[in-house]
Amino acid sequence: MRKELRVTLGQHSLAGAEGINQDFHGAMLPQGLARFSKGIAVAIADGIGSSRVSQVASAAAVRGFLDDYYATSETWSVRRAAQRVLSATNSWLHAQTMRSDARFDKDSGYVCTFSALVLKGREVHLLHVGDSRIYRLHAHALEQLTDDHRVHLSSVESYLGRALGADSRVEIDYDHWEAEAGEVYLLATDGAYMHLDAEAVHAALAQGGPDLDEAARLLASEAKARGSKDDATVQLLRIDELPAPHAAPLPMQRDKLAIPPPLAPRAKFEGFTLVRELQVSARSHVHLAVDDATGQQAVLKLPSVDLRDDADYLDRFVLEEWIARRVDSPHVLKASAVERPRSHLYVAMEYVDGQTLAQWMVDHPRPGLDSVRGIVEQLAMGLQALHRREMLHQDIRPENVMIDRAGTVKIIDLASTHVAGLAEGTGDQRALAIAGTLQYTAPEYFVGRGGDVRSELFSLAVIAYRMLTGQLPYGLDASRIRTPADVNRLRYVPVRHFRPELPAWLDAVLQKALHPDPAKRQQAVSELAHDLRAPGPEFMRERPMPLIERNPVRFWQATTVVLAVAVIVLMGMRVVGG
Structure with missing residues (x-):
């Protein structure tokens, strides 16, 4: 049985002496695919006491985060998704303040603290701004995991230095770490944590037993009993079970799908009629087919029968279509528009009537610069569509690029794509591994540093260089x-x-894009495309090219001659000295 992320949650809140509870808390514990792709989220917020509307702010912050975080792309990492949502929430809260009388007094506006934990896979992610706190419980101590964004003017006077809604922009603290089964986390507002300690938490857990809601209620009541006049909110989260290390990047429902048998032209398969074989390799069989219901052409990719017992290969195989359905770009291969129940394991993609870039290069051995620019620009747009979803294709090469009869360039073969949102928390190290063809792979992969968008830029520049010259910029080195x-x-x-x-x-543009150090390249594929179309002043300066770059053969010939002369001189000096 597959191990899954399981937790137990308890939460409780008590209003303070004012009677209006300005705290707000909530959690989302989704099941199935949503738990795998987005995780479990727990959030708490505390409105500032000087505002009559801060309870609206704290409620909006927690509700907005829990609703909108789960609406973000499954391909995004927790950090990117959460910070995008919190940034939007902050903008909304600040706008509400600026539309009200509070615009003249920010301390009476829509302002609150915010703290959250997201558990995804085998990792814990922390988001925080303000002075609510998150602790990890130990045997004899509460380990504070958040910093208080409070500025102290004196021993009795202080104010919040950072909070949601306080300004048009906000800096959100972020951290993450490896989770451990059995860990207990405490989220609390200042009306609770100022009056609690590890002993009180352990006592409440012991008294509440398996009911963490009861334990949270006991802690909130204990804070009141110890003198708290403020709103007191407590959330307890215990990690009961974690997924196995190196779990599949996406738990597709493929267990009930059969490996397809060998297929021949005119065969009927899953609502398609096969037309002809397009490619056969040790890893897959690719066929052109026609959908019987719509008459549309499609490409069917079937897994190799020889790899039917390789679970990792099969998980990756179905991931290709999953990725294609989440990227909307005319320059990235799309999944087939037809979706229907399946009994066999296969991938259905759009058919591109054209040729690969590799064949185009054979047909155009010395293309004009403008033709090369046009292809690079389209490839850059396709890569950007992937990068916006926090994906790295990782195998950009001429054979994985199609040009249709209208001249549209499309990136194909998404099987090696690294998806940040699926990889985190699983131990997936694919972004560190060499997944593509060596000649187009950036140097950082070879020394174990892994890749990012600048590595894809390097591969794109290699393609541009090869289109122009038929050669590789560093040979095979x-x-x-x-x-x-x-x-x-x-x-x-x-x-x-x-x-x-x-x-x-x-050469100045391409040499920068192909620099061995990724920090010295352009930082996005769009920059390379722009520089090829409109080179800036840094590329237009006349500079003497070193002989080793201008003519490497002559450089080494000259070096050899100099060394030979040096050897002869030294031998002559030795003879004279003898």
């Missing part, structure tokens, strides 16, 4: 990298060495 020293020895061969008619600035 880049694919032989094993150590940082190997990286430092890479020497860029200028495009103009092969095609002197091309402009000098082109």
Whole structure:
């Protein structure tokens, strides 16, 4: 039986002496795929006492976070999704203040603290602003995991330095760590935590038994008994079970799907009629098919029968169509528009009537710069669509690019794609591994640093270079990298060495994109596309090109001659000295 993330939650809130509870708390414990892709979220907020509407702010913050976080893309990481939602919530709260009389007195506006935990896979993620607190319970202590964003003017006077709604922008603290089964976390507002300690928490847990709601009620009441006049809210979260390490990146319902049998043209399969075989490899069989219901052409990708027992391969296989259905770009291959119940395991994608970029390069051995720019720009737009979803394709090469008969460029083969939102909490290290073809892989992968969007930029620049020259910018040296020293020895061969008619600035643009250090490249694929179309002043400066870059062969010939002369001189000196 597959192990899953399971928790026990308890929560309780008591109003303070004023009678209006300005605290708000909530949690979402979804089941199934939502628990896997987004996790479990627990949140607490505390309105500031000087405002008559801060209870509205705290309620909006918690409700908005719990609703909107689960509406964000499944491909996003927790950090990106949560901070986007909190940023939007902060903007809304601040706008409410600016529309009211409180615009002249921010302390009476829509302002609150906010703290949340998101448990996803085997990781805990923390989001925090203000002075509510999150603790981890130990045998004899409460470990405070959040910082209080409170500025102290004196021993008796202080104010919140950061809070939701206080300004048009807000900085949200973020942290994450490996979870452990059995851990207990406490979320509390200041009306509770100022009067509680580890002994009180352990006593409440013992008295409440398995009922954490009762334990939370006992703690809120204990805070009141110890003198709290403020609203007191407590949430207790215990981690009961965690998924197994290195769990599948997506728990697709494939267990009941059969591996397809070998298929031949004109065969009927899952509502399709096969037309012809497009590609056969050790890992999959790809067929052109026609949908019997709509008459539309589609590409069916079937897993290899030889890999039917490889669970990781099968999980990755079904992931390709899942990714395609979540990316909307004319420059990324789409999943087939037809969705129907299945009895066999296969992937259905759109059919692109055209040729691969690899074939285009054979047909156009010396293309014009404008043609290359057009292809790079379309590839950049496709990659941007993936990057906005926190995905890395990781295998950008000419064979994985299609050009249809209208000239539209599409990125295909999403099987190696790394999805941040699915990888976190699972121990998936695919962004660190070399997943693509070596000649197009960025140097940082070879030394174990892993990749990011700048690595995809490197691969795109290699494609541009190869379209122009038919060669690789570092020859085969880049694919032989094993150590940082190997990286430092890479020497860029200028495009103009092969095609002197091309402009000098082109080498400056490509050399930057192909720099061995990702920090010294352009930082987004859109920057490379822009620089190829409208190079800035940094690329237009005339600079003498070193001989090793201008003509590597002549450089090494000259070096050899100099060394030979040096050897002859030294031998002559030795003879004279003898």
